[in-house]
Amino acid sequence: MIEVRNLTKRYRATRAVDGLSFEVKPGYVAGFLGPNGAGKSTTMRAILGLDRPTSGEALVEGRPYATIRRPMHHVGALLDAGAVHGGRSAYDHLRVLARSNGIKDSRVVATLERVGLAGVAKRRVGSLSLGMKQRLGVAAALLGDPGVLLFDEPVNGLDPEGIRWIRHLMRGLAQEGRTVLVSSHLMSEMALTADRVIVIGRGRLILEASMQDLQDKFRRDVLVRTPTPDSLVPLLTAAGATTDLEGGAVLVQGVEAAEIATLAARNHIAIHELTPRSASLEDAYLQLTEDSLEYRTTPTSP
Incomplete structure (x- = not known):
């Protein structure tokens, strides 16, 4: 130790x-x-x-x-x-x-x-x-x-x-x-x-x-793919979630993946993908150390 x-x-x-x-x-x-x-x-x-x-x-x-x-x-x-x-x-x-x-x-x-x-x-x-x-x-x-x-x-x-x-x-x-x-x-x-x-x-x-x-600390959202997003989104909203659409997927915040799965099953909605997404370790690290950087660089345009 x-x-x-x-x-x-x-x-x-x-x-x-x-x-x-x-x-x-x-x-x-x-x-x-x-x-x-x-x-x-x-x-x-x-x-x-x-x-x-x-x-x-x-x-x-x-x-x-x-x-x-x-x-x-x-x-x-x-x-x-x-x-x-x-x-x-x-x-x-x-x-x-x-x-x-x-x-x-x-x-x-x-x-x-x-x-x-x-x-x-x-x-x-x-x-x-x-x-x-x-x-x-x-x-x-x-x-x-x-x-x-x-x-x-x-x-x-x-x-x-x-x-x-x-x-x-x-x-x-x-x-x-x-x-x-x-x-x-x-x-x-x-x-x-x-x-x-x-x-x-x-x-x-x-x-x-x-x-x-x-x-868990840097959890972003849950990515959901379903063939019937129009049926799922109102149910998620009623459950207190906020949703957004991106590339055919529903991005859900405020409701955990298990609750989304239960809600979909109860209403006979097919789910093709259910992925909790968190910030990468790099992104989390940069957020955590933002105030501790001793040397900073200025972004340059390509």
């Missing part, structure tokens, strides 16, 4: 993190979202003991990271895939990390195979592509078979196959009962990967919710 309690981190006059509190429990993937400069990386660094909080605390398994003996057995992290000695081979890089935490060389070999780097194990890290370095960073995080994992922008440099691989990997780790916290700016990918989201802006918590709760 990861616990962040009233965490504040100041850099002189700047508050990178401001009284932030949240929890990440085992068994699900938590998406850590926020604009550039929101404090995501600083929070992750505080969790890993790389930045000392000005006040508050960040705990892993109920204790500060710095107090954990052989921490790679408990916590795995990918913060910067480029922070690697370029002259070492991929195998030697992991072997050095393994020896520092009492991990056998056989685990290095197995981990390289798991991330798809067995074929380039002897190549120098400096010659690897960005995507390969990203996979090597993931391998380092997995090396000690930890129960807690933190990934900061893990899909950077990955091709579509690699993105799908990392998505399935993170969801698989969560299904094994591990705690997974991942930050990303790719909202479409987070929508497919995360079970919960933690949204911050200017170092403060904006929202902590499940994906289902987020969809």
Whole structure:
């Protein structure tokens, strides 16, 4: 479990993190979202003991990271895939990390195979592509078979196959009962990967919710397709709904899908489609963080 309690981190006059509190429990993937400069990386660094909080605390398994003996057995992290000695081979890089935490060389070999780097194990890290370095960073995080994992922008440099691989990997780790916290700016990918989201802006918590709760919060309407809209619309209006027609479909607000289905069945009206629609994660995120953007751009005409 990861616990962040009233965490504040100041850099002189700047508050990178401001009284932030949240929890990440085992068994699900938590998406850590926020604009550039929101404090995501600083929070992750505080969790890993790389930045000392000005006040508050960040705990892993109920204790500060710095107090954990052989921490790679408990916590795995990918913060910067480029922070690697370029002259070492991929195998030697992991072997050095393994020896520092009492991990056998056989685990290095197995981990390289798991991330798809067995074929380039002897190549120098400096010659690897960005995507390969990203996979090597993931391998380092997995090396000690930890129960807690933190990934900061893990899909950077990955091709579509690699993105799908990392998505399935993170969801698989969560299904094994591990705690997974991942930050990303790719909202479409987070929508497919995360079970919960933690949204911050200017170092403060904006929202902590499940994906289902987020969809309910940003519910737009229910799309209904029926061969007899003229029969259905008056019934919906009488039930308190507002309706609109778009492309042959009825867009319904104010009445839930189950109530629409019951109303149609009771009046022997055929329904060909009944789809509750919510804002995309990207749209919801932009609405939530509108007041927290540090850098704004002016739309340009095509």
